[in-house]
Amino acid sequence: MNKLSDVFKDHKAFVPFVVANDPDFDTTVQNIIALAKNGADIVELGVPFSDPVADGPVIQAADLRAFKANVQTRTIFEIVSAARQETDVPIVLLTYLNIPFKYGYDAFLKKCADLDIGGLVIPDLPYESRDEIVPTATKYDVDIVPLISPTSGGRIEKIARDATGFIYVVSSVGITGERDDFYHGLAELVKTIRQYTHVPTAIGFGVHTPEQAQKLAEIADGVIIGSAIVNIVATEKQDAPAAIASFTKGIRQSIDAAQQVILK
Numbered sequence: 001m002n003k004l005s006d007v008f009k010d011h012k013a014f015v016p017f018v019v020a021n022d023p024d025f026d027t028t029v030q031n032i033i034a035l036a037k038n039g040a041d042i043v044e045l046g047v048p049f050s051d052p053v054a055d056g057p058v059i060q061a062a063d064l065r066a067f068k069a070n071v072q073t074r075t076i077f078e079i080v081s082a083a084r085q086e087t088d089v090p091i092v093l094l095t096y097l098n099i100p101f102k103y104g105y106d107a108f109l110k111k112c113a114d115l116d117i118g119g120l121v122i123p124d125l126p127y128e129s130r131d132e133i134v135p136t137a138t139k140y141d142v143d144i145v146p147l148i149s150p151t152s153g154g155r156i157e158k159i160a161r162d163a164t165g166f167i168y169v170v171s172s173v174g175i176t177g178e179r180d181d182f183y184h185g186l187a188e189l190v191k192t193i194r195q196y197t198h199v200p201t202a203i204g205f206g207v208h209t210p211e212q213a214q215k216l217a218e219i220a221d222g223v224i225i226g227s228a229i230v231n232i233v234a235t236e237k238q239d240a241p242a243a244i245a246s247f248t249k250g251i252r253q254s255i256d257a258a259q260q261v262i263l264k
């Protein structure tokens with residue numbers, strides 16, 4: 001089982017996101033492999049959902065393409081199983097709570113364990129409701145990756161102290177989608193989190209250029225990019241894996257450059 005935290009041990013991590021079955025099964029498998037082979041440390045695989053309230057138009061459109069290609073919950077596991085023939089890259093699922101709830105928490109988390117899916121990012125799981133799924137997740141050694149945002153305020157300590165895997169630091173208030181600026185207090189926010197836990201932090205929401213990736217990698221332990229990659233899938237369709245490979249190489253270099261800044 002890939003321990004998610006270990007990924008961050010000796011270098012800044014790159015965590016890209018793609019939507020499962022967008023635009024189809026085989027392209028998603030090839031996208032995961034292209035990400036893994038070109039510098040991704042953890043692949044965040046989105047589970048299409050009918051009401052993705054935290055998602056901007058780019059990912060909402062990707063979810064619709066996945067539904068058009070008849071995605072089911074079991075498709076996600078079949079995609080990971082196919083990718084696992086070629087890569088053991090750590091994978092987390094980005095899923096709204098209703099998906100594992102309807103599938104059955106035990107069955108869903110057992111499938112994750114069987115496929116070496118190391119964690120779940122559940123954007124609509126309130127901290128107060130964590131105990132609904134965490135005990136089962138712990139039983140299968142699957143991390144429930146918490147999200148901390150600029151509006152987490154007084155709950156930061158509790159969320160940080162309970163965290164396992166990594167902590168998803170949301171760069172800005174709002175929904176996913178490319179941005180040109182981020183919450184000004186991000187460095188402070190990461191510093192505050194680090195007072196309560198050694199669990200690594202990865203910043204996501206809006207990141208889409210190598211310069212942004214480098215800057216945020218200097219603040220946190222990793223960088224998450226979704227919409228910019230999903231945009232590549234939207235335009236390149238079945239040719240996406242090649243385009244994703246070169247995008248990933250560029251981001252990898254910029255994040256590694258951030259490492260250099262720290263070491264000087």
Ligand SMILES: O=P(O)(O)OC[C@@H](O)[C@@H](O)c1c[nH]c2ccccc12
Nearest residue numbers: 054123176177204205206225226227
């Ligand atoms: O798309 P962006 O702005 O690069 O942000 C990452 C985001 O896509 C991914 O982590 C994600 C997709 N759907 C979500 C819902 C909530 C939180 C995070 C997500």
